[in-house]
Amino acid sequence: MSAREDAVDAAVMPPDLLAGRELALEARGLSLDYSERRALDAVNLQVPRRRVTALIGPSGCGKSSLLRCFNRLNDEIAGCRVSGEVRVLGLDAYAETTALPELRRRVGMVFQKPNPFPQSVADNVAFGLRLAGLRSRLELDDRVEAALRAAGLWEEVRDRLDDSALRLSAGQQQRLVIARALAVEPEVLLMDEPASMLDPISTLRFEELVVALRERYSVLLVTHNMQQAARVADYTAFLQAGRLLEFDATDRIFTNPRLRGTEDYITGRMREDRG
Amino acid sequence: MDRLHLGQHISQQFNSELAALTKQVLAMGGLVEAQLATALEALAARDLRQVAHVVAREDEVNAAELEIDARCTQILARRQPAASDLRLVLAVVRMVANLERIGDEAERIARIAEKLGNAELPEHYAFKLAQMGSLVRDQLRGTLDTFARMDETRALERLRRDREVDVLYKELTRLLVDLMQRESERVPAALEMLWGARALERIGDRCKNICEQVIYLVRGKDVRHTGLSRSAAPLPETKQ
Amino acid sequence: MAGLCLLALAAVLAVLVQQAVRAFAPVPVAELRWRSDAGEQQMLAAVVFEDAHELVVRGSEWQRRGAEYRRIARADLLQLDWPADARSLRLHDGREIHRRGLALPQAPDGSRPAAADVAEDVASNRLSRGETAGLMLRRAWDFVAGTAQGGGVFPALVGTVVLVLLMSVLVMPLGVLLALWLHEYAGSGRSARVLRAAMANLAGVPAVIYGLFGLVLFVNGVGGGVDALMHSATPRWGGGGLLWSALTLALLTLPVVVIATEEGLARVPAALRHGALALGATRAEMLWRVVLPVARPALLTAFILAVARAAGEVAPLMLVGAVRYAPALPLDGEFPYLHLSRQFMHLGQSVYDLALAGGDAPRDMAQAHAAALLLLVVVVGLNAAAIVVRNRLRERARELAV
Ligand SMILES: Nc1ncnc2c1ncn2[C@@H]1O[C@H](COP(=O)(O)OP(=O)(O)OP(=O)(O)O)[C@@H](O)[C@H]1O
Ligand SMILES: [Mg+2]
Numbered sequence: 001m002s003a004r005e006d007a008v009d010a011a012v013m014p015p016d017l018l019a020g021r022e023l024a025l026e027a028r029g030l031s032l033d034y035s036e037r038r039a040l041d042a043v044n045l046q047v048p049r050r051r052v053t054a055l056i057g058p059s060g061c062g063k064s065s066l067l068r069c070f071n072r073l074n075d076e077i078a079g080c081r082v083s084g085e086v087r088v089l090g091l092d093a094y095a096e097t098t099a100l101p102e103l104r105r106r107v108g109m110v111f112q113k114p115n116p117f118p119q120s121v122a123d124n125v126a127f128g129l130r131l132a133g134l135r136s137r138l139e140l141d142d143r144v145e146a147a148l149r150a151a152g153l154w155e156e157v158r159d160r161l162d163d164s165a166l167r168l169s170a171g172q173q174q175r176l177v178i179a180r181a182l183a184v185e186p187e188v189l190l191m192d193e194p195a196s197m198l199d200p201i202s203t204l205r206f207e208e209l210v211v212a213l214r215e216r217y218s219v220l221l222v223t224h225n226m227q228q229a230a231r232v233a234d235y236t237a238f239l240q241a242g243r244l245l246e247f248d249a250t251d252r253i254f255t256n257p258r259l260r261g262t263e264d265y266i267t268g269r270m271r272e273d274r275g
Numbered sequence: 276m277d278r279l280h281l282g283q284h285i286s287q288q289f290n291s292e293l294a295a296l297t298k299q300v301l302a303m304g305g306l307v308e309a310q311l312a313t314a315l316e317a318l319a320a321r322d323l324r325q326v327a328h329v330v331a332r333e334d335e336v337n338a339a340e341l342e343i344d345a346r347c348t349q350i351l352a353r354r355q356p357a358a359s360d361l362r363l364v365l366a367v368v369r370m371v372a373n374l375e376r377i378g379d380e381a382e383r384i385a386r387i388a389e390k391l392g393n394a395e396l397p398e399h400y401a402f403k404l405a406q407m408g409s410l411v412r413d414q415l416r417g418t419l420d421t422f423a424r425m426d427e428t429r430a431l432e433r434l435r436r437d438r439e440v441d442v443l444y445k446e447l448t449r450l451l452v453d454l455m456q457r458e459s460e461r462v463p464a465a466l467e468m469l470w471g472a473r474a475l476e477r478i479g480d481r482c483k484n485i486c487e488q489v490i491y492l493v494r495g496k497d498v499r500h501t502g503l504s505r506s507a508a509p510l511p512e513t514k515q
Numbered sequence: 516m517a518g519l520c521l522l523a524l525a526a527v528l529a530v531l532v533q534q535a536v537r538a539f540a541p542v543p544v545a546e547l548r549w550r551s552d553a554g555e556q557q558m559l560a561a562v563v564f565e566d567a568h569e570l571v572v573r574g575s576e577w578q579r580r581g582a583e584y585r586r587i588a589r590a591d592l593l594q595l596d597w598p599a600d601a602r603s604l605r606l607h608d609g610r611e612i613h614r615r616g617l618a619l620p621q622a623p624d625g626s627r628p629a630a631a632d633v634a635e636d637v638a639s640n641r642l643s644r645g646e647t648a649g650l651m652l653r654r655a656w657d658f659v660a661g662t663a664q665g666g667g668v669f670p671a672l673v674g675t676v677v678l679v680l681l682m683s684v685l686v687m688p689l690g691v692l693l694a695l696w697l698h699e700y701a702g703s704g705r706s707a708r709v710l711r712a713a714m715a716n717l718a719g720v721p722a723v724i725y726g727l728f729g730l731v732l733f734v735n736g737v738g739g740g741v742d743a744l745m746h747s748a749t750p751r752w753g754g755g756g757l758l759w760s761a762l763t764l765a766l767l768t769l770p771v772v773v774i775a776t777e778e779g780l781a782r783v784p785a786a787l788r789h790g791a792l793a794l795g796a797t798r799a800e801m802l803w804r805v806v807l808p809v810a811r812p813a814l815l816t817a818f819i820l821a822v823a824r825a826a827g828e829v830a831p832l833m834l835v836g837a838v839r840y841a842p843a844l845p846l847d848g849e850f851p852y853l854h855l856s857r858q859f860m861h862l863g864q865s866v867y868d869l870a871l872a873g874g875d876a877p878r879d880m881a882q883a884h885a886a887a888l889l890l891l892v893v894v895v896g897l898n899a900a901a902i903v904v905r906n907r908l909r910e911r912a913r914e915l916a917v
Contacts, residue, residue, distance in 0.1 A: 073792060101796065128794035268284050
């Protein structure tokens with residue numbers, strides 16, 4: 001408990017905001033460097049369990065980089081160095097003993113750009129299930145359908161399950177990769193602008209989905225759509241230039257953020273005195 | 276001083292929309308202030324021309340309220356304002372409603388002048404009422420001032436000064452009730468005067484509401500029903 | 516650019532075809548009489564070359580590959596007839612014998628070929644166009660599908676195809692694994708750098724040096740070792756053979772395969788890799804299920820390059836198993852069907868042999884060209900098949916870029 005208090009910087013986050021909440025994700029003093037450039041600087045972030053936390057911030061502030069720390073996908077990027085502590089569901093993600101496939105099964109990710117595999121729609125969704133050793137045709141079909149339904153794509157693709165996923169429209173592909181992530185039923189979902197290519201109706205459906213997901217999953221959602229963050233998130237974190245500027249309840253952030261920087265960002269202001 | 280940095284949006288159009296909105300609120304405030312002043316003069320001088328003037332301009336006040344409301348609706352729909360912008364719009368909607376009510380009360384005061392006609396009351400009653408009138412006028416002007424300057428500290432001061440109005444009101448009420456018990460033939464005139472005092476007291480309350488909105492929009496702190504106006508507590512923490 | 520390449524290919528093909536056709540064209544037979552140092556001579560011979568000054572003629576082949584070519588100056592010529600009853604016999608062993616009339620002629624040693632030995636009997640001087648064409652086709656077929664004894668190159672054709680396929684089977688998994696290791700696991704470590712440098716240099720080593728290397732390492736080293744272990748009296752593995760040749764070629768084409776595969780791997784979008792990993796795939800699962808399928812066109816490119824390189828190499832093979840004449844095919848109906856230790860014939864070798872064996876004998880030169888044409892057809896055919904498959908896969912891959 002005292003360790004957690006250490007990690008909370010009162011300027012960033014009200015100390016008692018998450019008191020008594022279990023944490024799904026936690027970053028302490030997390031810094032990240034790409035060969036020359038520092039992308040994250042001593043970030044302390046706590047993401048509560050079974051809640052939706054939005055991560056907002058200007059382009060290039062390090063949101064995607066931060067997300068990738070929680071499933072250690074940054075390991076894949078040459079020249080990327082991470083320091084500090086990352087805890088996922090209570091376990092040290094960067095410990096020697098961490099089994100990456102296991103970690104990544106528990107922490108699903110939806111990428112900023114839809115990245116369906118060049119396979120059929122059904123195979124895409126079943127990908128993670130097959131990895132997990134599921135072989136029964138019947139069960140696979142069921143889970144694929146359930147995931148597609150959850151992502152709001154089933155009606156559109158039910159006749160095209162064997163078509164190449166690459167033939168779907170961009171918005172459909174985006175929902176497909178969401179379905180793909182949902183299919184393996186992870187405990188935490190990292191979503192990097194998952195609704196950027198959806199039409200208003202699909203966006204609302206997606207938001208409904210996220211709100212429903214709250215029951216079982218912990219969600220960390222990157223979005224550039226302030227209203228979306230305001231609509232679906234319980235908590236909102238504001239990241240700027242690699243630093244976590246403010247973390248608070250979403251209601252607070254969108255009516256009365258404590259920091260001027262946050263306010264400027266969400267209200268679309270530019271400060272003249274920014275050097 | 277642009278305490279809310281209203282002019283710093285990346286969208287220039289949004290900047291000018293918000294600027295126009297605050298300007299319009301201040302214009303409406305000025306109009307209401309003028310209405311109150313005229314009504315008070317009409318009451319003091321029993322000047323029917325001025326009464327008619329107040330009654331005629333009441334429509335302008337109503338029109339201003341409608342127009343500002345429409346503007347706010349538009350901003351909400353088109354800009355989806357957040358944080359201070361959102362608070363500004365919400366505060367303006369509430370303030371304008373209060374201003375319109377103040378306009379109504381001003382009209383009522385003017386009509387009292389008409390009803391009183393030539394009925395005379397002892398000097399010091401009229402004096403007390405005039406005293407209350409100028410206090411309330413000062414409150415209104417000061418309140419509009421705090422909005423113009425987005426100055427939440429002065430707004431808090433104004434909020435607390437409303438008690439002075441209340442004290443005067445109670446004093447005057449007691450005097451008038453005394454008078455009505457002693458001299459029954461003066462009851463109609465005393466009653467009118469009581470209504471006038473009551474209208475002024477209402478205006479004081481509305482100014483208080485407006486001050487609360489100023490604090491809300493600057494600080495994001497809703498101080499309604501908190502008793503803040505009665506305690507001597509300072510305002511909550513300020514933004515970094 | 517592509518047009519130019521096709522033009523060059525067409526030119527080469529045209530020359531080869533033009534030359535190869537001569538191997539199968541019927542040659543008119545003349546009755547000749549001429550003066551020579553040994554006095555007046557007379558013979559029935561096929562005229563294979565003729566100009567204003569001299570004739571080149573080929574007499575009956577009474578011995579195998581013992582064609583009696585003569586060069587006769589026109590000045591010495593006393594008589595030249597084209598008798599209507601002249602006939603050319605081709606025997607099953609490939610020899611050609613000329614005669615007049617229908618009776619089987621007698622060899623100088625007094626023997627006579629039996630009627631059963633005769634494969635072809637044509638009236639050379641009286642052939643209609645249709646007959647000529649049919650004859651040429653039949654001869655071409657005999658050449659392609661015939662046994663070595665009959666002057667055909669079928670064993671060499673089989674040897675070449677089997678060798679190239681076996682080489683591919685050996686080099687593709689090895690090359691792809693190496694490329695995967697280099698590109699996906701080794702990173703920029705020291706061993707990877709060394710291996711990369713080695714690949715770049717190996718690609719430039721002359722082929723015959725691979726032959727020497729294969730001889731020392733596979734034939735003498737491994738093969739000899741195996742023989743010693745099995746206490747076999749006659750060298751079985753310790754001599755040149757199909758497996759050693761395939762391995763040598765595999766070694767030769769390994770750099771090509773590794774480099775082409777690595778390039779293909781580099782082009783697989785990182786987003787796909789990350790997508791697979793994020794779903795809990797291990798690195799191997801990610802490679803197997805996502806990266807390799809996407810990189811399939813690149814693998815086929817590697818295969819094409821390897822085949823093209825391997826099918827053209829003869830020099831190293833002569834050291835490790837290709838022979839002028841092999842008694843049996845490397846692939847037959849006898850268990851274990853594919854005979855890895857057998858020596859084999861190779862079209863490249865045939866070209867070489869046919870070109871050299873007959874000295875300036877025009878028919879053998881023409882046959883060398885025919886063999887070369889066949890070799891080219893084999894290479895182009897294998898490549899074309901691979902290219903067709905690759906283009907199909909590319910269609911799928913192209914959608915990916917959208
Ligand atoms: N692979 C990489 N190599 C080097 N620098 C990188 C790499 N990925 C990101 N960066 C840099 O790190 C910083 C943060 O990038 P990141 O992708 O995390 O931003 P982001 O907040 O997700 O932006 P956006 O909203 O545009 O997606 C940027 O300055 C970016 O240029
Ligand atoms: Mg990003």
